[in-house]
Amino acid sequence: MAARAEGVYVFDADGRAYLDAVGGSFVVSIGHGVREVTDAMMEQARQVSFPYVGDFTTEAELELARQVLSMAPPGMAKVFAVSGGSEANEVAIKLARKYQLARGRSSRWRIVGRWQSYHGATLGAMSASGHSKRRSDFQPYLLDFPHIGPPYCYRCPWHLEYPSCRLACADDLEVAINRHGADSIAAFICEPIGGAADGAVVPPKEYFGRIREICDHYDILLITDEVITGFGRTGANFAVDHFGVVPDLITCGKGLGSGYAPIGAVVIHDKVVSTLESTHGSLFTGYTYSGHPIACAAGTAVLQYVKRHGLVERARREEPWLRELIGRMESHPTVGDIRGKGFLIGIELVADEQSKRPFPVDAQFGKKVVKHAWDLGMVMRSESGTVGGVAGDHLLLAPPLVTSRDDLTKMCSILDQALTAAEHEVSLGS
Structure with missing residues (x-):
């Protein structure tokens, strides 16, 4: 049981400290127990705790929008605040439909997703997701959304190699559009850098340029899911931003509130806003707690903290040092690939490094590593289904952006020990 949390540590009821190496669930960006955030929430609660967003706007909601837009790519014009990432993706899907209706294209409703992706537990978001294990129980409820292959160079679905592959993974979007008919497609949604489903896969640098070209050619919207990465x-x-393109809709959550309040948002490009406004269409497609002022106050305080302490720059600056530290895990026979950007790191686990053979499902090797890390006082994540949505495991690290070098070094030391212990457990250790 969690009793309290401070900085980058969570303490249980017995007082034992756990290094939070995954930010709860890719959520905590500025650390636990930041007074500026809790004070802002209390002050907002004293002023106005809840007016329904359909009746009133609050200064808290407007200020959050200003803060988000100040960090967003050029051309982004509006922010619609919701209660989390799944809701944000649901709203983005609805806005894509509204955009196509405003252009007189009522046949366009499908959202193209990507295999090895995850956009949320609600049914629209899950329909767009390509996480086979999470989809399987709910398949009868899911919408008929197409999916394309991921930009997964370590295990290329086309058995090609970059750059001679000529971005077959990006061109697969055009294949899907033509297969289903462009007149049925409203948008393409993807994670710019992978999250839980694929273990922080980073696409080739030219990937999104080609994706943007295809979306523009067929007049479909590009939605980037930045719930984890924003x-x-x-x-x-x-x-x-790493890829130099501007999407039409950005969804975000997790780090927007850093766990202090449940909040997400959709950031909307002027192209979408102006199209809807010119036809008297409404951007409103929300929920009871959309734009909740206390959550918005928390989000504003978090983003102000991020800016004031230079945390975006810190994650970029510390990446080479952290990757060198994490890179030492390559000496383990079970580490097949290390990937990610900044403070988001994925480690793909393999039973055989040369053949890239994954562990069988019942081995649950990733869970063994996580359990040993827990016993050593660190919280991290593993996911299964890395290979084709069925077999394979990967580990995920997403420490708060404020994590010191000493604690990052401790994180890597515990990871090293946990891998060794798990390898001995399956008789792979030296």
Whole structure:
């Protein structure tokens, strides 16, 4: 049981400290127990705790929008605040439909997703997700959304090599559009840098340029899901910034509130805003707690803290040092690939390094590593289904952006020990 948390540590009821090496669940960016945030929430609660967003706007909501837009790519014009990442993706899907309706294209409703992706537990977001294990129980409820292959160079779905592959992974979007008919496609949604489902896969640098070209050619919207990667996690304001393209809709959550309040948002490009406004369409497609002023106050305080302490720049600056430290894990026979950007790191686990053969499902090797890390006083994540949504494991690290070098060194030391212990458990250790 968690009794309290401070900085980058969570303390249980017995007083034992756990290094939070995954930010709760890719959420905590500025650390636990920051007074500026809790004070801002209390002050907002004293002023106005809740007016319904359909009736009133609050200064807290407007200020959050200003803060988000100040970090967003050029051309982004509006922010719609919701209660979390899944809701943000649901709203983005609805806005894509509204955009196409405003252009007189009522047949366009499908959202193209990507295999090895995850956009949330609600049914629209899950329909767009390509996380096979999380989809399987709910398949009868899911919408008929197409999916394309991921930009997963370590295990290329086309068995090609970059750069001679000529970005077959990006061109797969055009294949899917033509297969289903462009007149049925409203948008393409993807994570610019992978999250839980694929273990922080980073696409080739030209990937998003080609994706943007395809979306523009067929007049479909590009939605980037930055629920995990937004607000500095990868060493940029948004992960899509690494690739030099501007999406039409950005969804965000997690790091926006850093765990202090449940909040997410959709950041909307002027192209979408002006199209809807010119046809008297409404951007409103929200929920009871959309734009909740206390949550918005928390989000504003978090983003101000990020800016004031230079945390985006810190994640970018510390990345080479951290990658060198994490890179030492390559000496382990079970480490197949280390990837990610900034303070988001994925480690793919393999039973055989040369053949890249994954562990069988029932081995649960990733969970063994996580359990040993827990016993050593560190919280981290593992996910299964890395290979084709069924077999394979990867580990995920996403420490708060304020984590010191001493604690990052401790994180890597515990990871090293946990890998060794798990390898001995399956008789792979030396």
